[in-house]
Structure formats: structure tokens, C-alpha cells
Amino acid sequence: MAAAPLSRSCARRRLQAHHRPLAPRLRPARLCAGWRLSAGYAGYAAVTMDEVEDAVNWCNAHDIQIITHANGEGASDMLIAAIGAAQAKYGARPIRPTLVHGQFLREDQIDSYQCHGVFLPA
Known part of the structure; x- marks a missing residue:
């Protein structure tokens, strides 16, 4: 089912609401096991799954490009899962x-991004 068209101002507000990086800096990068920034700390996700x-689905439903930050393997795992589900x-x-x-991307994540058609700038 096609999504209802949005006004330009409504679309702008919606995108601004979603313009929060998954993990903006090294210290809070959402990392997986094996990284130790301090005892028991592996960063955090700045947004929930x-x-x-919601952001990835909305962009797909409205044919709007999504440009993201996903600093750390944990954040990339979240983004890859969301993009895969939206494409399905x-x-x-x-x-x-x-x-x-x-x-902090793993090689398998680079492969997943490329399979999903995600552009990875050099």
C-alpha cells in the first residue's frame, strides 16, 4: 500500500525528528564484544531499534534517501537489520x-551494506 503524500514542511519536520546519529563519537560508539573503552563499557545507542x-521504513515508504551515522559495530548491526527489513x-x-x-565496521557488515545497496563513502 502506498503511503499518503506529505507536505514539504511535514516531511522536513519528520526528517529533523529522525536526524539523530546512532552513535556520534568514539566514546559513545555502540561497540560489540572485544572492545574495552573502560571496565564493562561498550558504548551506547543514541536511538532505539x-x-x-521507523526512520528507515518512513524513508523507504516516501522514496526519500536516508543518510546515516552508525558508529560502531553494534550501531551498524541495528542499521543493517532495519534496512534489510525495510527492503523486504x-x-x-x-x-x-x-x-x-x-x-569500526566488521568485514561482514561491509558486505551486508553492499548487498543492501548502501553507499559507503571513502
């Missing part, structure tokens, strides 16, 4: 999702 899925739901869309800050 529901918020990531909406099909391949010509929106060219982009990851602009994706430090």
Missing part, C-alpha cells in the same frame, strides 16, 4: 541509502 526501523517490506527502492560515519 524501533526509532531506527517495500522492495528495492531507488533511494540510495548512505552511511556517512561508520567507523
